[in-house]
Amino acid sequence: MKILSAAQTRQADACTIQEEGISSTDLMERAAKAFTGWFENKFQSGTEVHVFCGPGNNGGDGLAVSRLLHERGHRVQPYLVGDLSKASDDFNANLKRLPQELQPIRVQDAAAIPALSKSAFIVDALFGTGLNRPVTGLYAQVINSLNSSGATIASVDIPSGLYTDSQTPEEGAIIRAHCTATFELPKLAFLLPQHEQFVGEWHVVPIGLSEEFILGAPTNFFCTTQEDIQQLLKPRRKFSHKGMYGHALLLCGGYGKMGAAVLAARACLRSGVGLLTVQVPQAGYSILQTAVPEAMTLTDKNRRHLSELPQGVEKYDVIGVGPGIGTERVTKTAIGQLLATSSHPLVIDADAINLIAASEKLKAQLYKKKLIFTPHPKEFERLVGKVKNDYDRLQHLREFCMEYKCYVALKGSHTAIGTPEGKVYFNTTGNPGMATGGTGDVLTGIITALVGQQYTLEEACRLGVYVHGLAADLALQTVGEIAMTASDVIDHLPRAFLHLTQPMP
Ligand SMILES: NC(=O)C1=CN([C@@H]2O[C@H](COP(=O)(O)OP(=O)(O)OC[C@H]3O[C@@H](n4cnc5c(N)ncnc54)[C@H](OP(=O)(O)O)[C@@H]3O)[C@@H](O)[C@H]2O)[C@@H](O)CC1
Ligand SMILES: Nc1ncnc2c1ncn2[C@@H]1O[C@H](COP(=O)(O)OP(=O)(O)O)[C@@H](O)[C@H]1O
Ligand SMILES: [K+]
Numbered sequence: 001m002k003i004l005s006a007a008q009t010r011q012a013d014a015c016t017i018q019e020e021g022i023s024s025t026d027l028m029e030r031a032a033k034a035f036t037g038w039f040e041n042k043f044q045s046g047t048e049v050h051v052f053c054g055p056g057n058n059g060g061d062g063l064a065v066s067r068l069l070h071e072r073g074h075r076v077q078p079y080l081v082g083d084l085s086k087a088s089d090d091f092n093a094n095l096k097r098l099p100q101e102l103q104p105i106r107v108q109d110a111a112a113i114p115a116l117s118k119s120a121f122i123v124d125a126l127f128g129t130g131l132n133r134p135v136t137g138l139y140a141q142v143i144n145s146l147n148s149s150g151a152t153i154a155s156v157d158i159p160s161g162l163y164t165d166s167q168t169p170e171e172g173a174i175i176r177a178h179c180t181a182t183f184e185l186p187k188l189a190f191l192l193p194q195h196e197q198f199v200g201e202w203h204v205v206p207i208g209l210s211e212e213f214i215l216g217a218p219t220n221f222f223c224t225t226q227e228d229i230q231q232l233l234k235p236r237r238k239f240s241h242k243g244m245y246g247h248a249l250l251l252c253g254g255y256g257k258m259g260a261a262v263l264a265a266r267a268c269l270r271s272g273v274g275l276l277t278v279q280v281p282q283a284g285y286s287i288l289q290t291a292v293p294e295a296m297t298l299t300d301k302n303r304r305h306l307s308e309l310p311q312g313v314e315k316y317d318v319i320g321v322g323p324g325i326g327t328e329r330v331t332k333t334a335i336g337q338l339l340a341t342s343s344h345p346l347v348i349d350a351d352a353i354n355l356i357a358a359s360e361k362l363k364a365q366l367y368k369k370k371l372i373f374t375p376h377p378k379e380f381e382r383l384v385g386k387v388k389n390d391y392d393r394l395q396h397l398r399e400f401c402m403e404y405k406c407y408v409a410l411k412g413s414h415t416a417i418g419t420p421e422g423k424v425y426f427n428t429t430g431n432p433g434m435a436t437g438g439t440g441d442v443l444t445g446i447i448t449a450l451v452g453q454q455y456t457l458e459e460a461c462r463l464g465v466y467v468h469g470l471a472a473d474l475a476l477q478t479v480g481e482i483a484m485t486a487s488d489v490i491d492h493l494p495r496a497f498l499h500l501t502q503p504m505p
Contacts, residue, residue, distance in 0.1 A: 001185065001186070001222060001223045001224075001225050001228070002185060002214055002217060002219050002221070002222055002223075003185060003186055003187065003188050003191075003219060003221035003222060003223060003426075004185055004214070004217055004219055005164065005165045005188075005219075006129040006130070006131075006163075006164040006165055008217050008219070009129050009164070009183075009184075009185070010129065010130070011213065011217075012184070012209045012210060012213045012214060012217070013027060013209065015209075015210045015212075015213040016208070016209045016210040016213070019210050019212070019213075020210075024057075024089075024090050025090050025093050025094070027207070028057065028060050028061060028064055028090050028094065029064055030207045030208065031061055031064075031157075031183050031207045032061050032064030032065045032067075032068055033068060034181075034183065034205040034206065034207050035061065035065050035156055035181050035205060036065055036068040036069055036072070037205070038181045038203060038205050039065070039069070039123070039154060039181070040069075040072065042154075042179065043121060043152075043154075047074055047075070047120075047121050048074075048075045048077075048117070048119070048120045048121065049066075049069055049074050049075065049076050049077070049120070049121045049122075049123060050077050050079065050116060050120060050121070050122050050123070050151070051063075051065060051066045051069075051076060051077070051078045051079065051122075051123040051125060052079045052081055052107075052122065052123065052124055052125060052126055052142065052146065053066075053078060053079060053080055053081065053091070053104075053125045053126070054081055054082065054125065054126035054127050054139070054160065055081075055082055055083065055084060055086050055087045055088065055091060056087075056088050056091065056127065056128065056130045057088050057090050057091065057128065057130065058125050058126065058127050058128030058129075058130065058156055058157060058160070059080075059081075059087070059088075059091050059125050059126065060088055060090040060091040060093070060094045061125050061128070061156050061157070062078065062123060062125025062126075062156060063078060063091065063094035063095055063097075063098060063104075063125075064094045064097070065123055065125065065156065066078040066098065066102060066104075066123075067094070067097060067098055067099065067102070070099060070101070070102055076102060077102075077105065078098065078102060078104040078105070079104060079105045079106075079107050079113070080095075080104045080105070080106050080107065081107045081126060081138070081139065081142050082107070082108075082138055082139060107138075107142060108138070109138070109141075110138065110141035110142050110144075110145045113142065113145050113146075115149075116146075116149045116150075116151045117151065118149075118150040118151060119151075120149075120151040120152075121151060121152050121153075121154060122146055122149065122151050122152065122153045122154070123154055123155075123156060124146065124153055124154065124155040124156060124159060124160050124175045124177060125156040125160075126139060126142070126143070126160035126161075126175070127139075127158075127160040127161065128156065128157040128158055128160075129157060129158060129164050129187070131160070131161065131162075131163065131164070133172075134161070134168065134169040134171050134172025134173075135160065135161040135172045135173045135174070136171060136172065136173070139160075139161075139173070140161075140172075140173035143160060143161055143173040143174065143175050144173055146175065147175065147176045152178050153175060153176065153177045153178050153179075153200075154177065154178065154179050154180070154181065155175055155177040155179070155180040155181075155199075155200075156181065157180075157181075157182050157183050158180065158182060158187055158189065158199075159174055159175040159176070159177045159180060159198045159199055159200075160174070160175045161173050161174035161175055161198075162174045162175070162189055162195065162198050162199070163189060164187050164188065164189055165187070165188045165189065166391060167389055167391050168189075174198050175198065176197055176198055176200075177198060177199060177200045178200045178201070179200045179201040179202065179203070180199050180200060180201075180202040180203070181202075181203050181204075181205050182202060182203070182204055182205070183204075183205060183207050183209075184204065184205075184206055184207050184208075184209045184214075185204065185209075185214070186202070186204055186223050188221055190202050191223070191414040191416070191426045192390035192391070192394075192414075193390060193412060193413060194389060194390045195390075196413075220398065220422055220423050220424055221423075221424050221426070222423065222424070222425045222426065223425075223426050223428055224425050224426065224427055224428055224462050224465075224466055225428065226466075226500070228462070229462065229463055229466045229467070229500060230500055230501075232455070232459050232462065232463050233463065233500055233501060234453070234454075234455070235501070236272075241274075242274035242275055243274060243275075244274060245272055245273055245274030245275075245452065245453050246273055246274050246275070246317040246318060246449070246451070246452025246453050246454065247273075247274060247275040247276075247277070247315065247316050247317050247452065248268055248273045248275070248276050248277070248316060248317065248318050248319070248320065248448050248449060248451075248452040249276075249277050249278075249279065249310065249313070249316035249318070249319045249320070250264050250265055250268060250276065250277070250278045250279070250295075250319075250320045250321070250444075250445070250448065251279050251306055251309075251319065251320070251321040251322075251325065251334075251338070252264050252265070252278065252280070252320070252321070252322065252323045252324050252325060252441070252444075253278075253280040253281065253284045253288075253306075253323070253324045253325065254281060254304060254305050254306065254324050254325050254326040254331075255281060255283050255303070255304035255305070257323075257324030257325075257326070258280065258283070258284040258287045258288070258324065259324070259438065259441075260323035260324025260350070260438065260441045261278055261280050261284060261287075261288060261323065261324055261441075262287065262288065262291045262292055263323070263438045263441040263442050263445065263486050263487070263490065264278075264320060264323050264441045264442065264444045264445035264448070265278050265288065265291075265292045265295045265445060266291075266292055266442075266445065266487075266490050267441070267442040267443075267444075267445030267446050267449075267489075267490050267493065268295075268320070268445035268446065268448050268449040269292070269294050269295065269445075269449070270445075270446075270490055270493040270494065271445065271446045271449035271450060271464070271467070271493060271497075272449055272450070272453055272497075273448070273449035273452045273453065274452065274453075275296070276294065276295045276296065276449075277295065277296045277297075277298060277310070277316070278292070278295045278296070278297055278298070279297075279298040279299070279300060279306070279309075279310050280297065280298075280299060280300065281299065281300045281302050281303055281304050281305055281306060281307075282299045282300060282301075282302070282303045282304075283303050283304055284297075284299070285297060285299050298310050302330060305325070305326055305328045305330055305331050306325045306326075306330075306331045306334050307328075307330035307331060307333070307334055308334055308337075309334060309337050309338055309341065313338070313341060313342055314341075314342070314343070314344070316344060317344060317345075317451070317452045318344055318345045318346075318347065318448055318451040318452045319338065319342060319344060319345075319346050319347070319448075320346075320347040320349070320444050320445065320447070320448030321335070321338065321346060321347070321348055321349070321352045322348055322349035322350040322351055322352030322353060322444065323349055323350045323351075323440070323441035323444055324350070324351075324441070325350070325351045325352060326351055327351050327354055327355055327358075331351070331355065332355045332359065332362070335352055335355050335356065335362060336361070336362055336365070339356075339362060339365040339366065339369065340365060342369075343369075343370075344370070345370035345371070345372065345451045345457060346369065346370065346371050346372070347372045347374065347444055347447050347448045347451065348371060348372065348373050348374070349373075349374045349375075349440060349441070349443075349444040350379070350440065350441070350444075353373055353374075353375050353379045353382070353383060354379060354382055356383070357379070357382035357383045358382070366404045366406065367404060367405075368405075369406070370457060371404065371406040371407065371457075372406065372407045372408070372409065372447060372451070372457055372460065372461055373406060373407070373408045373409070374408075374409045374411060374440065374443055374444055374447065375408065375409075375410060375411065376410075376411045376412070376440060377393070377410065377411070377412060380393070380396075380397070380408070380410050383400065384396040384397075384399075384400050393410070394416065394424060397410050397416060397418040397424065398418055398422045398423075398424060400418065401418035401419055401420055401422065402420060402421070402422050404420075405420040406420065407419055407420070407457050407458060407461050409443070409447070409461050409464075409465050411440060411443070413430065413432075414426045414427055414428070415427040415430070415465045415469075417458075417461045417462055417465060419458055425461075425462055427462075427465045427466055427469055428466075428469075429465075429466050429467075429468075429469025429470045429472070429473055430468070430469030430472055430473065431469075431472055431473055431476055431481060432481050433472055433475065433476060433479070433480065433481035433482070433483075433484030433488075434469070434472045434484065434489065436484060436485060436486065437486065438485070438486030438487075439468075439472070439486045439489055441486065442468060442486050442489050442490055443464060443465065443468045446464040446467060446468055446493070447460050447461060447464035447465075450463055450464050467493065467496045467497060467500065468489065470496040470499065470500070471489045471490070471492040471493045471495070471496040472484065472488075472489045472492070474492045474495045474496055474499070475488040475489060475491070475492040
């Protein structure tokens with residue numbers, strides 16, 4: 001699913017109106033109905049709803065929502081905020097359509113807002129994607145007052161004051177919504193951790209914008225949907241054998257961190273790899289053989305750390321390296337050898353990233369390789385330097401991938417997958433139960449297995465990250481967020497793959 005800019009969203013609205021031969025008021029009615037349906041579904045009926053409307057079309061939506069909620073039996077109070085001399089035509093049309101009983105309150109001073117009960121609902125329709133400067137003055141006072149009211153805030157399209165696709169200036173006030181229903185497509189701002197406090201839980205509500213326009217609109221940003229992933233999955237062939245699903249090598253584990261190798265290996269095997277060899281320091285031999293009998297185990301000459309590559313490293317179809325390996329000098333030498341000798345795809349995680357990040361010599365060896373990096377945000381900053389904010393991080397992600405022609409799965413709540421073409425795919429599965437040691441090792445194992453099965457590097461990243469989060473979402477039903485461990489995620493990989501391979505409805 002594409003993510004469009006604010007400007008493209010306006011064009012999509014205009015194009016839809018022209019294509020369908022409808023008026024902009026008709027499209028607004030559609031948007032208001034979609035919001036109202038979502039709101040009622042979420043909050044049930046009979047509630048007290050205060051709708052705050054700004055002067056533009058977002059405010060117009062608010063007025064239409066007020067009318068529709070009133071018709072459906074809610075106790076509704078609309079508010080008109082600010083200078084109405086500039087009100088949009090569709091705002092005015094919807095103001096006229098308000099029934100007699102709904103007398104709006106004019107707010108020209110934040111003091112005009114009555115105290116709202118904590119059980120009340122606020123619909124935030126002050127500004128949408130047409131915001132063109134930071135919110136200050138009266139509007140900021142209103143926003144601050146609503147934020148501190150304690151009532152539940154539901155934003156129409158986007159929390160008012162938040163920029164859709166670029167950094168909101170610090171001086172601008174922003175609504176802190178509990179939830180947001182956005183029209184047709186997710187907005188880039190929703191996917192960034194720095195906006196969690198503003199956006200809350202968000203949902204996309206379709207309003208039938210022009211498919212043709214969306215299809216042709218250029219963008220670098222996408223959200224991965226289940227449908228996208230189901231189209232990527234390759235069924236196993238009846239006469240296939242293990243040799244057709246790749247022989248993967250994992251270089252993982254170190255003294256005291258052999259669990260990282262076990263987790264990556266178990267996840268790799270649960271993700272369909274044909275054969276798996278794991279090389280661990282000598283101290284890990286019995287651990288691996290006992291914990292993961294399906295994997296072949298090689299030992300390093302070093303007792304505690306990775307220090308060498310196995311013989312015949314070229315025979316493996318893919319190599320996953322990093323979890324638990326530490327940053328000893330001997331390990332750095334081994335990573336250097338790996339980058340120098342292997343022509344096969346590498347999945348590079350954890351301390352392998354840290355070692356590369358700290359060495360210009362190793363970085364210089366990254367060119368012309370088939371590489372996937374799976375850093376968390378700290379590891380990513382070690383690679384690219386300190387970032388200023390989440391937009392800056394995205395820009396660094398795109399530049400790093402374009403420079404080294406590599407893939408990076410930048411992990412987080414919405415893991416962002418950067419590609420050599422400068423595109424970014426945001427993941428939509430996963431939950432905070434995954435914020436626990438070892439879940440990243442699981443991801444390394446999954447992606448390594450998928451590359452081994454001849455998925456392209458891009459497919460392996462998107463599918464791997466999606467199924468990793470899906471397994472955790474399925475684990476929620478039995479273990480919940482608090483008790484979830486990395487092993488629970490592995491244990492739910494079978495259900496996650498089953499879920500994806502079942503026929504689409
Ligand atoms: N187009 C369609 O058909 C559909 C659109 N839809 C809905 O429309 C929304 C977009 O509407 P929009 O483009 O009218 O912009 P909107 O967000 O209401 O704000 C613009 C107004 O605010 C003002 N203003 C801006 N920044 C300001 C600031 N910091 N402080 C103070 N004022 C500021 C600006 O005035 P000016 O810049 O001239 O001062 C102008 O008056 C979209 O999110 C969706 O909800 C849906 O109904 C589907 C159909
Ligand atoms: N709040 C969250 N919501 C969704 N996914 C999360 C959340 N926190 C962490 N994750 C996922 O969990 C994994 C954590 O990886 P990482 O930090 O490398 O852990 P470790 O190094 O302990 O294995 C990543 O895939 C990340 O996307
Ligand atoms: K809004």
